[in-house]
Amino acid sequence: MNGRSNPVRSLITHGLLWLAAFMIFFPLYSIVLSAFKGKAEFAHSNIFEWPHSFLQWDNFEYVLHNGKLFHAFGNTIAITLMSLVGNLFVSTMAAYILGRFRFRGKITILGAFTAVSFIPSITTQVATFTIIQKLGLFNTLFAPVLLYIGTDIIQLYVYLQFIRTVPEELDESAMLEGASLFGIYRAIILPLLAPAIATMVIIKSINIYNDMYIPYLYMPSKELGVVSTSLMRFVADRTTEWQYMSAAVLLIMAPVIVGFLAAQRYVFAGIVAGAVK
Structure with a gap:
């Protein structure tokens, strides 16, 4: 029973860890994308869309x-x-x-x-x-x-x-x-x-x-x-x-x-x- 439950427990644990990591890094990810967008570009793009250039x-x-x-x-x-x-x-x-x-x-x-x-x-x-x-x-x-x-x-x-x-x-x-x-x-x-x-x-x-x-x-x-x-x-x-x-x-x-x-x-x-x- 323990041997069968370990993979499930491991899957749940890793899933929760990935979810926590996503919740922590997603705001930072969106901030980085928004920081390199111009005013017009930011107004006409969604939060997930990458900027035209990271050199702006x-x-x-x-x-x-x-x-x-x-x-x-x-x-x-x-x-x-x-x-x-x-x-x-x-x-x-x-x-x-x-x-x-x-x-x-x-x-x-x-x-x-x-x-x-x-x-x-x-x-x-x-x-x-x-x-x-x-x-x-x-x-x-x-x-x-x-x-x-x-x-x-x-x-x-x-x-x-x-x-x-x-x-x-x-x-x-x-x-x-x-x-x-x-x-x-x-x-x-x-x-x-x-x-x-x-x-x-x-x-x-x-x-x-x-x-x-x-x-x-x-x-x-x-x-x-x-x-x-x-x-x-x-x-x-x-x-x-x-x-x-x-x-x-x-x-x-x-x-x-x-x-x-x-x-x-x-x-x-x-x-x-x-x-x-």
Whole structure:
């Protein structure tokens, strides 16, 4: 019975995998075809029809110049770099304190981090928006930076798993040599967290790069547009210029795909090494 059912099971499994692959790659396939079609060609062809030529770069030139994508890339890089630096110190310091020190309320703090992760962020946006506005950061690059700096439960637990593998005897030896708590964090803990930091930096960068909600809400000025909100330039009240939108999506996707493919081994290695067993 098992021998007879295996081919059927294998057929079903492969069929589901091919279906999943089709659902994932079909949108990208349609975007690639649309990006190389002119306005008239796009209007008179269906989504499955190939463009007359894949050497037509007019859409990409239009997007780069009229869509101000170079400026959007600059804003995105600035926000990402400032956010990563701040997030690195906040998250690793929080993990260092929670992983190395014993104090009252430690379990409560960890429980609060876990509980907050179940609250939809959109439900707290009124209070968050009020705070950002009171600080005078609304419609500035520092508004999303301040929000991205905060750590989350995934970062915290990945760092905690790495810190717990570092012998406490290293801290004691450093204290005997006269090192301060910050000196131990800077000279011992931070270097040993390098694999986890590399993993979290890559994941955090992708999340910031792809996020549209926070930049759109807190930076409505067109001069402060990032790569995600720059796509709104090709959307009108009644029409959407899909050929330009598709070209912009390809240009925005390219750095993420190349970066992830180049660094995916660091992502998987860091997550596996710091996973909770």
